[in-house]
Amino acid sequence: MGNYFSAERFVHIFPKVISNLSVNLHIVFWSMLLGTVLGIIVAVLRIYRVPVVSGLLGIYISFMRGTPLLVQMMISFYGIPIVFGALFMQLFGINLNRLDPVIFVEIAIVLNEGAFLGEIFRGAITSVPAVQAEAGYSIGMTGAQTFYRIVLPQAFKVALPHYGVDFIGVFQNTSLVFILGVVDILGKAKTLGAATGHSLEGYLSAAIVYIAFSLLLKGAFLLAESRMKNGTAKNV
């Protein structure tokens, strides 16, 4: 590859790129944590078919699933300061325009995950055969006890593989945040490329980190699945 690629530059750049993995992981951590909570709320509200709320949630889920995450991030980035800017200035004296863009990224991913995980959780909960809940009631458990002790643990096993795929997806989606000026691994690779005039080593570093970490996550979820393979009720 002649002058285009140098192993020396690669060895030099790789540690710099990977050091920004913490930015990606920060986004993944908060997005998944809050997104999971939101997803559970969405799923439960949808299952109980609360009037009006259910319809609104349907529109929310359709929007989140039907539009690109990048567009959602941008709407969050430009829209939140416009809609809530004055309010936050008056109440808390916070200028939303000065906020770290990573916050808007995280808000967008949390809302996005609320929809995707909400559907995953809803599917998992409804997949538990009705007789399982009935058996819970039959031994005198309350509705809440039945849900937490009987239905939820079984739904968890059904949801886990989908949750794993979704989790890896969120990690991979952090590759979009450089567009908003967040310096993650890809952002770092781009910055270094612009500064040195050699981008290939940085991009390759980012690609390797992404692939390696995705495979690691995949392995971790497969391990978790195989640990809890037993005890799934069959639909009859």
Place this chain on the structure above:
Amino acid sequence: MIELNGVKKSFGKQEVLKDVSIKVEDGEVVVILGPSGSGKTTLLRSINFLEKADSGIMKFKDKEINFKSPKKKDILYMRRHTGFVFQNYGLFAHKTVLQNVMEGLVQVQKKSKQEAQSIAEEVLANVGMLEKRDSYPAQLSGGQQQRVGIARAVALKPDVILFDEPTSALDPELVGETLEVIKAVAKTGITMIVVTHEMSFAEDVADRVIFMDGGVVVEEGKPGEIFYKPKEERTRQFLSRIIPQDAYVI
């Protein structure tokens, strides 16, 4: 018509066919009996290359095929000259009853759609399934599905039809109607090899019964000989388990 010599087959370390040889004459109806795991189904499937035997020779009409290295065109030849009826019916799930029977006529035998349809309708009428011609397999009972499975095999006018436990997946009350259909097919004089557990059927229809156990042919003969005067101890043991004791009193 069809002759197998020294057929061997192993699944991993387990030897399911240990040097099996059988011969079936033109127009003969042969029933293969034996406990499960005796290798009878594997033998039948090997003839149609649904299972690949490890070694042995098959003579069919004027062809001689080595199981060790069958040619692609020989495999296709065997499949095009034999019919197969599956234990769990094996109807094409996405095709209607009529389309199931027409598929081979049009795609393999290159008959025109019209000709294929009139053949299919005739054969379906023979098995009493013409009314259900536009139903999908999922809408039929097991017995109905198996009658269509038989019609599909018969329609292609093969030289020999292979039946792999055609009634063992059926509810008991549906076994009778299916056996009647198979008997009717047998009366047309076509060569048949039937793997089954239905003793009364074997007695009524078979020209010859082959008893297999542990991957070998233990003995063979006319149904009367095998059922009432078995020579081998293993045959006797097997029969005593599946024929009710009073059946011996004749």
Place this chain on the structure above:
Amino acid sequence: MSFSISSFLESLQSAISYVPVTLKLTAITFVVSFFLGAVIATVRYYRIPVLSQFFAVFVTVYLGLPTMVALLLYNLLFMTFYGSFATFFHIPVPISEVNPIIIGYFTLIMGTTCSISESIRGAFRGIEKVQFEAGYSIGLSRFRTLTRIVFPQMVPILLPGMQNSLIGLLKASNLVSAISVIEVMAGALLPSLLYYSYLEGYVAAALVYWLIGIAIEIVAHYGEKYSGKYLKKTA
């Protein structure tokens, strides 16, 4: 600052005028990827030596690579090597004349092929073995058993996943704006560049994507009903 309806409408109009670009990018990528994905899945299903192992490793690794990273990497490689490539093959077109959408197609096809091949592999597992055997038993060749018996039965199994793939692809197609291809999102932003009306631009883009996505869902819904009719227990 506030939300300007007139800027929004202008962006919406501009976005709509680029719908054909996005639709073409999505449709061609999907069709090509589906075909390649089916080939890879079939090769892996029949465990064809060497090729199936190669695809197994390739697909697993490649699915770890985000589309954006792949896009930037391929774009860089293209920029770097196009000159020597063009000279070698005597291609008289200068790099400035090459439409960067080629790189977009390449990137999207690579990723979509890998994910679709996994879906099709899953669908293979949903077909009973006896369906293959029944095809062989009436004398169909292996190839025709696949095309006439197995693949048609996969359609209803595949449809929900393919609908997701298609909408996912529609949404991913906007990434090519990062290598200066103008599609719905970049199109919606053209008026924004003049007036700094970015929010209006992105909302307009979102609306257009959303409507296309809903249209795909409606079509897929009818497709599912039609192709799965044989699965129903009653006529």
